[in-house]
Amino acid sequence: MTLTLIVLLLAAVAFAWGRWRSDIVALCAVIVLLLGGVLTPAEALAGFSNPIIIMMAGLFIVGGGVFQTGLAKMVGARLMGLAGQSETRMFVLVMLVTAVIGAFVSNTGTVALMLPIVVSMAAQSGRDVSRLLMPLAFASSMGGMLTLIGTPPNLVIDEVLMEAGYAKLSFFSFLPVGIVCILTGIVVLLPLTRWLLGRPRKQKEGRGGGSKSLLTLVEEYQIADNVCRFEIHRHSPLVGQTIGQLDLYRRFGLSIIEVRKETGKRRPLVQDITQTMATADVRIKAGDVLYVSGEQESLETFAAAYQLRAPETRQALDFYDIGLAEIVLLPQSRLVGMRLSESGFRSKFSINVLAVRRGKEYIRQHLAELKLQAGDVLLVQGTWANIGRLSNDETYWVVLGQPLQEASRVVLDYKAPVAAAIMLLMIVLMVFDFIPVAPVTAVMIASVLMILTGCFRSVEAAYKTINWESIVLIAAMMPMSTALEKTGVSALVSEMLVGQLGVFGPVALLAGIYFTTSLLTLFISNTATAVLMSPIALASALSAGISPLPLLFAVAVAASMCFASPFSTPPNALVMKAGRYTFLDYVRVGLPLQLIMGLVMLIALPLLFPF
DSSP: OHHHHHHHHHHHHHHHHOSSOHHHHHHHHHHHHHHTTSSOHHHHHGGGGOHHHHHHHHHHHHHHHHHHTTHHHHHHHHHHHHHTTOHHHHHHHHHHHHHHHHTTSOHHHHHHHHHHHHHHHHHHHTOOTHHHHHHHHHHHHHHTTSSTTSSHHHHHHHHHHHHTTOOOOOTTTTHHHHHHHHHHHHHHHHHHHHHHSOSOOOOOSSSTTTOOOHHHHHHHHTTTTTEEEEEOOTTOTTTTOBHHHHOHHHHHSOEEEEEEEEEOTTOGGGOEEEEEEOOTTOBOOTTOEEEEESOHHHHHHHHHHTTOOOOOSOOOOOOSSEEEEEEEEOTTOTTTTSBGGGSOHHHHHOOEEEEEEETTEEEOSSGGGOBOOTTOEEEEEEEHHHHHHHHTOOSSEEEOSOHHHHHHTOOOGGGHHHHHHHHHHHHHHHHOTTSOOOHHHHHHHHHHHHHHTTSSSOHHHHHTTSOHHHHHHHHHHHHHHHHHHHTTHHHHHHHHHHHHHGGGOHHHHHHHHHHHHHHHTTTSOHHHHHHHHHHHHHHHHHHHTSOSHHHHHHHHHHHHOOOSOTTSSHHHHHHHTTTTOOHHHHHHHHHHHHHHHHHHHHHHHHHHSOO
16 A cells, blocks of 8 residues: 555656656556555556547547648538637637537547637637647536436446435436536636736747748748649540640640549548649549640640630649649759759659749749759649658758658648538437447547548558547556555545545535545546445435435546546546647646535535435
């Protein structure tokens, strides 16, 4: 028992100090308990196979898919329309929407669903996301108190009541308690987050280490000014010809930037877009879309020659498969003095050069005959993989910025309906009990579907969305509850506190049950806390000759309303990285809320469920 308490105390101090990463602190705590013989290897590693951990990893992927497809931005824009310019209205809206979803979906699933949406809302409104994400996590727990299925402790006390011969709780027995929790949370968190989370925070300077965004490059080089889109119908004389055979540059002074294939345009769930570089051997097929760059008069001449619809100027460029980057030629480059047509960019790297910046001059016409000079900045176009290859061969040039990081920000917006359908499927599987699918299975199905349906650029991109620090933190802290139970710490603390307070009347007993549960849930899971405290609450009520309902509801509320620690619940851990929170942020904001919530419950529970 002594070793367990010392490890717990040192871990809490290390978390508060913040000098070491929280996941490393948690792992060190587990190792000490292993070496001390408190935990067996199986018990110490049980957290890593816990369904909650698997669910958290899967939900990171699902949330990443919602972000990558732009679905989060779309939903966020709708909510922004309801919130208007009012920060208070946005705060309340986020709390209420999250709480309502949390009434039917697990709090972890609720946060994973709302996290990308709230981040997008904050970005669009220019507000600090840290003032919304912690309330988001807390609201998901508060919403769990609205229904019987909202959170596991609710089901635990229902089972204890039925085993003791009392009537089963109804689906909405918790509704009044949940409403009180949500109202208290909004009233307390609105000023607390403004005072304590509204301070400036350190952020990385720039984006991608100074990399220009794709939109910036398009505007700077004006490459979209004279780009037109031509759809090739099946009777077009272009069908069957290769890009090389057309020789558009010599004949019309035009360049084909890309060849695009679009399928399922009228069926959003099966829509797909494939971009192909316009190399000489690419053969044009019916249904292809050509993006052609050149002067307006030349574009019209080309359209008339091949019976194409008159071009519309200023076509927006997309960068799903094909991207842009800048490279600067070094003085020792073998390309200096060469014509661009002799550089080998197209033959060696399958890269097109769209423009050249020389000093303050931007050169876009007659590039083939241009002689390259040291210091020239070339705007190149190619698949993201080929642009990545340029970074591996920087003997003669330097790739400016981080184009591959910029690629990861490209939104696959045509996949948004697919991501929405997957999210809806996951929610349905998690909400309806008659569907024999466990929540963790539903999340695994959704995360795999996000990858298989192309909501991510690659499997590696999906894995990068997982916040491994949060995963390891929760998995390593879970065995702490086993250690507390094995050594008798949990039972000793609960029995001592309740035993001492029971003689002072039902309200004092209620306070003892509530705050003992609230204390224990800081260190062990809310479900384990509810399982431990429910029999004690029931026995205390029976010995005192009072109704067990207020005491058992106190256990359920206190077990779920744990806000003072980032690792006490998965939702708290999920938002920690995105909100750039420290351990002390949870103490400063969560601890006052947790205490005030307890005081409110001491008044509300006896009124809702008389002794």
